[in-house]
Amino acid sequence: MSEILLEVADLRVTYPGEGGDFAALRGIGFALGRERLGIVGESGSGKSTAGRAIMGLLPPSARVGAEVLRLGETDLRGLDEAGFRRLRGRRIGMVLQDPKYALNPLLRVGEQIAETHRTHLRQGRRAARQAALAMLESVHIRDPARVYRAFPHELSGGMGQRVMIAMMLIAGPEVLIADEPTSALDASVQRQVLAILDEQVRARGMGLLLISHNLHLVRAFCDRVLVMYAGRVVESCRASELAAARHPYTRGLLAALPDLAHRRARLPVLARDPDWLEPVR
């Protein structure tokens, strides 16, 4: 693995609650280079919390702690809002699930892309507009000038997600976190969006953190995979070696995948073991 862009060790997130604290993340760690790293897990496993903790986007009530939380040379631990603000969009971006909700419905999409440029690069409106048009073109939008003036509701899901990617990449971040970027899209559009993500990440030499509940997708798309369960990483391996995974949860997930080649009457039910909640020894 090449140079490390993002390094996380023992990241913990807890929410104080009336009936005791709730631990959303109980010490996860990984290092991300110029690669595509997938995080899979069921809902509630903490995978989205991890992405948001790295970007400092958790609600104020969340308590975040880590042994290491580093973006390049920048220590993210104890960074204040202003510090995070300078990093977000500029050095680390985030693509959300559904462009229908993740874009401001009342602003033209081009302006929303240009806004990132203006916020970080401060080269004026005209330069931001030019950059946004170029960015739209590079995510394979055929008529950038028309799309620039469109409102989010006038775009299809696939177009919207390209706009979202453009908005997050225009200021040239090193790391992109994609949180279920294709879950809201039709199957045929999913591939296109993934291809665009892949192309951009490679061309820019970025690190990509792909968060998904879809094991198939992550296995096919990513270089390495982390499997999360109940706020902890239970498995970490190369995507190609996933078939040889050891942890019973991962094995259970794999066994539950439907398989066209071997037709099965009934999919197995995933059995859970309270032991998985304990740290791996």
Add this chain to the structure above:
Amino acid sequence: MKPVGWQAWLLTETPGGRAQARAGRWYRNLRRFARNPLAMSGLFVVLALIAVALAAPLLAPARAVVLQALPDRLLPPSLAHPFGTDELGRDLYARVVFGARITLSIVAMVALIVLPIGLGIGLPAGYFGGWIDLVLMRLTDIFLAFPRLILALAFAAALGPGIRNAVIAIALTAWPPYARLARAETLSLRAREFVLAAELQGASAWRILRTQILPLCLPSVIIRLTLDMAGIILTAAGLGFLGLGAQPPSPEWGAMVASGRDVLLDQWWVATIPGLAIFVVSLGFNLLGDGLREIFDPRAA
């Protein structure tokens, strides 16, 4: 502390039957309500209003309400007259106490008129749908788009002053939101299994509306009514202030403020004290309604 006995029975996570589950839910809501100090003080004010209205003759001599004593006119608050006296020498304390009866009866009468009208229009509109719904809701929308206070004024002016006409005027302009609410509730209830079951058993529409839907609509309508009480009190007091509500010498609070207006600069208490009574009572209803809404409809809070 672990709940024991009847508390444990009420708070159990695994109720033994529908009655227990329902009782438990009520008890939990009650505890949440009791922990909200603003709502509790609202409840206190409303209960105090009712108590004062009921016990008025015990709290002040009834004849003091109209007893004129010109030598004692415009006395400041003192031991003999805790709230002072007005321009005719009447004891303001006795008048405020007996005024509670008027306020309470206006509120109750408006509620008694508004509820049947609102439910009578909203329930059939929601249940039957189609052109009945269209006509009834169009009518409701038209009334909703009217300036309510002005219409109430015009009604009161046409009918002639007096409490009864003020009540009618307020009620005639206050029903549309209830019709809308009842319709919305009915719409959500009418497709539920127990209504369909009753239909299959051959129950008439009238019977279903009365026995199945009406009881389930009532709570939200009553919460809405509590929230509206303050508005009703303020409108009634406004009519009284303008001279269109209760007529002298009746101790209606709004009319009392009006009569204190002329002596406001020198004898501030004459207008201030009845006005304060209006404010406290509406505040009480608002606090109570707010607390109820927070429990039964957390989204709107």
Add this chain to the structure above:
Amino acid sequence: MDAAVAGLRRLLRLILSVAATFLGLTLVTFVIGRLIPIDPVLAVVGEHAAPSVYRAARARMGLDLPLSVQYLRYLRQILHGDFGTSVITGQPVLTDLLHVFPATVELSLAALLIGLGLGIPLGVLAATRRGGAIDQAVRLLSLFGYSMPVFWLGLIGLLVFYARLGWVAGPGRLDVGFEDMVPERSGLLLLDSALAGQWDVMANAAAHLLLPAAILGLLSLAFIARMTRSFMLGQLSQEYVLAARAKGLSRRRVVWVHGLRNIAVPLITVIALTFGSLLEGAVLTETVFAWPGLGLYMKNSLFNADMNAVIGGTILIGVVYIGLNLLTDLLYPLLDPRADTGARR
């Protein structure tokens, strides 16, 4: 194409609803006019008129016709701007109304501006610092505002700020010495005196306007701030807010640019409602402040059984209500591009 058809249908529906509401308004006022216990014929011919004279007068006034015909006549008169003659002033009611209405508009607008200027920022701050000091203050303020008898607060205000402290001018729109000094153009005194360059008149008018506008503004603020808060809370939990922060925008920009843009649409309705309630509340406030506007005019008419004037005023305010509703509906698509296609969530 579809958008054009949808737009046309929307417009048609709008026109129908305006027409229906207007007809409803005239019908209700017509009924109110018939409810008066006073016999309008007797008022013309006198108590002791011979039956034949009475019948002739009754026929002349059209009161022997079927009610439906009477209503249609009434409707035609109203559509021609004929509200009859005021008993008190002896002038056509419409002339009176147009003369007094600007004073009410001036007061209501001033109050609305105060309410919006303070209420929207307070509501936004309450939403962004939920549970904080401002949030609690807004909550208490709106509870107080919803419970306050405006006529009483006005009296207390006069007592404290005019009589005791002398910070503001007293009842009325102007001191006696300043009356009729500026030519009436818009009927809004601040504007007219500025146009005439009469700065001392303007200062006096402002001193009179300050207290009633502040009190009404404070009460509108209660509603505006509370609605702003709840709209903004709804927006802050949206995904696009998270996305906007993820691209590096400051919280301030997210709230005041992205969030505020989105609550502008529902706020229009709140503003229209507030303005409407200020207009109808004028009957009470103008009575307290001796403000010579529509409210005071209606109050005086009420007491002299001048039903033409009362009904004329009611219709005027009703028409303004309908106009405000219409305006809101027309502004929606301008502020929300989704409204055209009906794709709004």
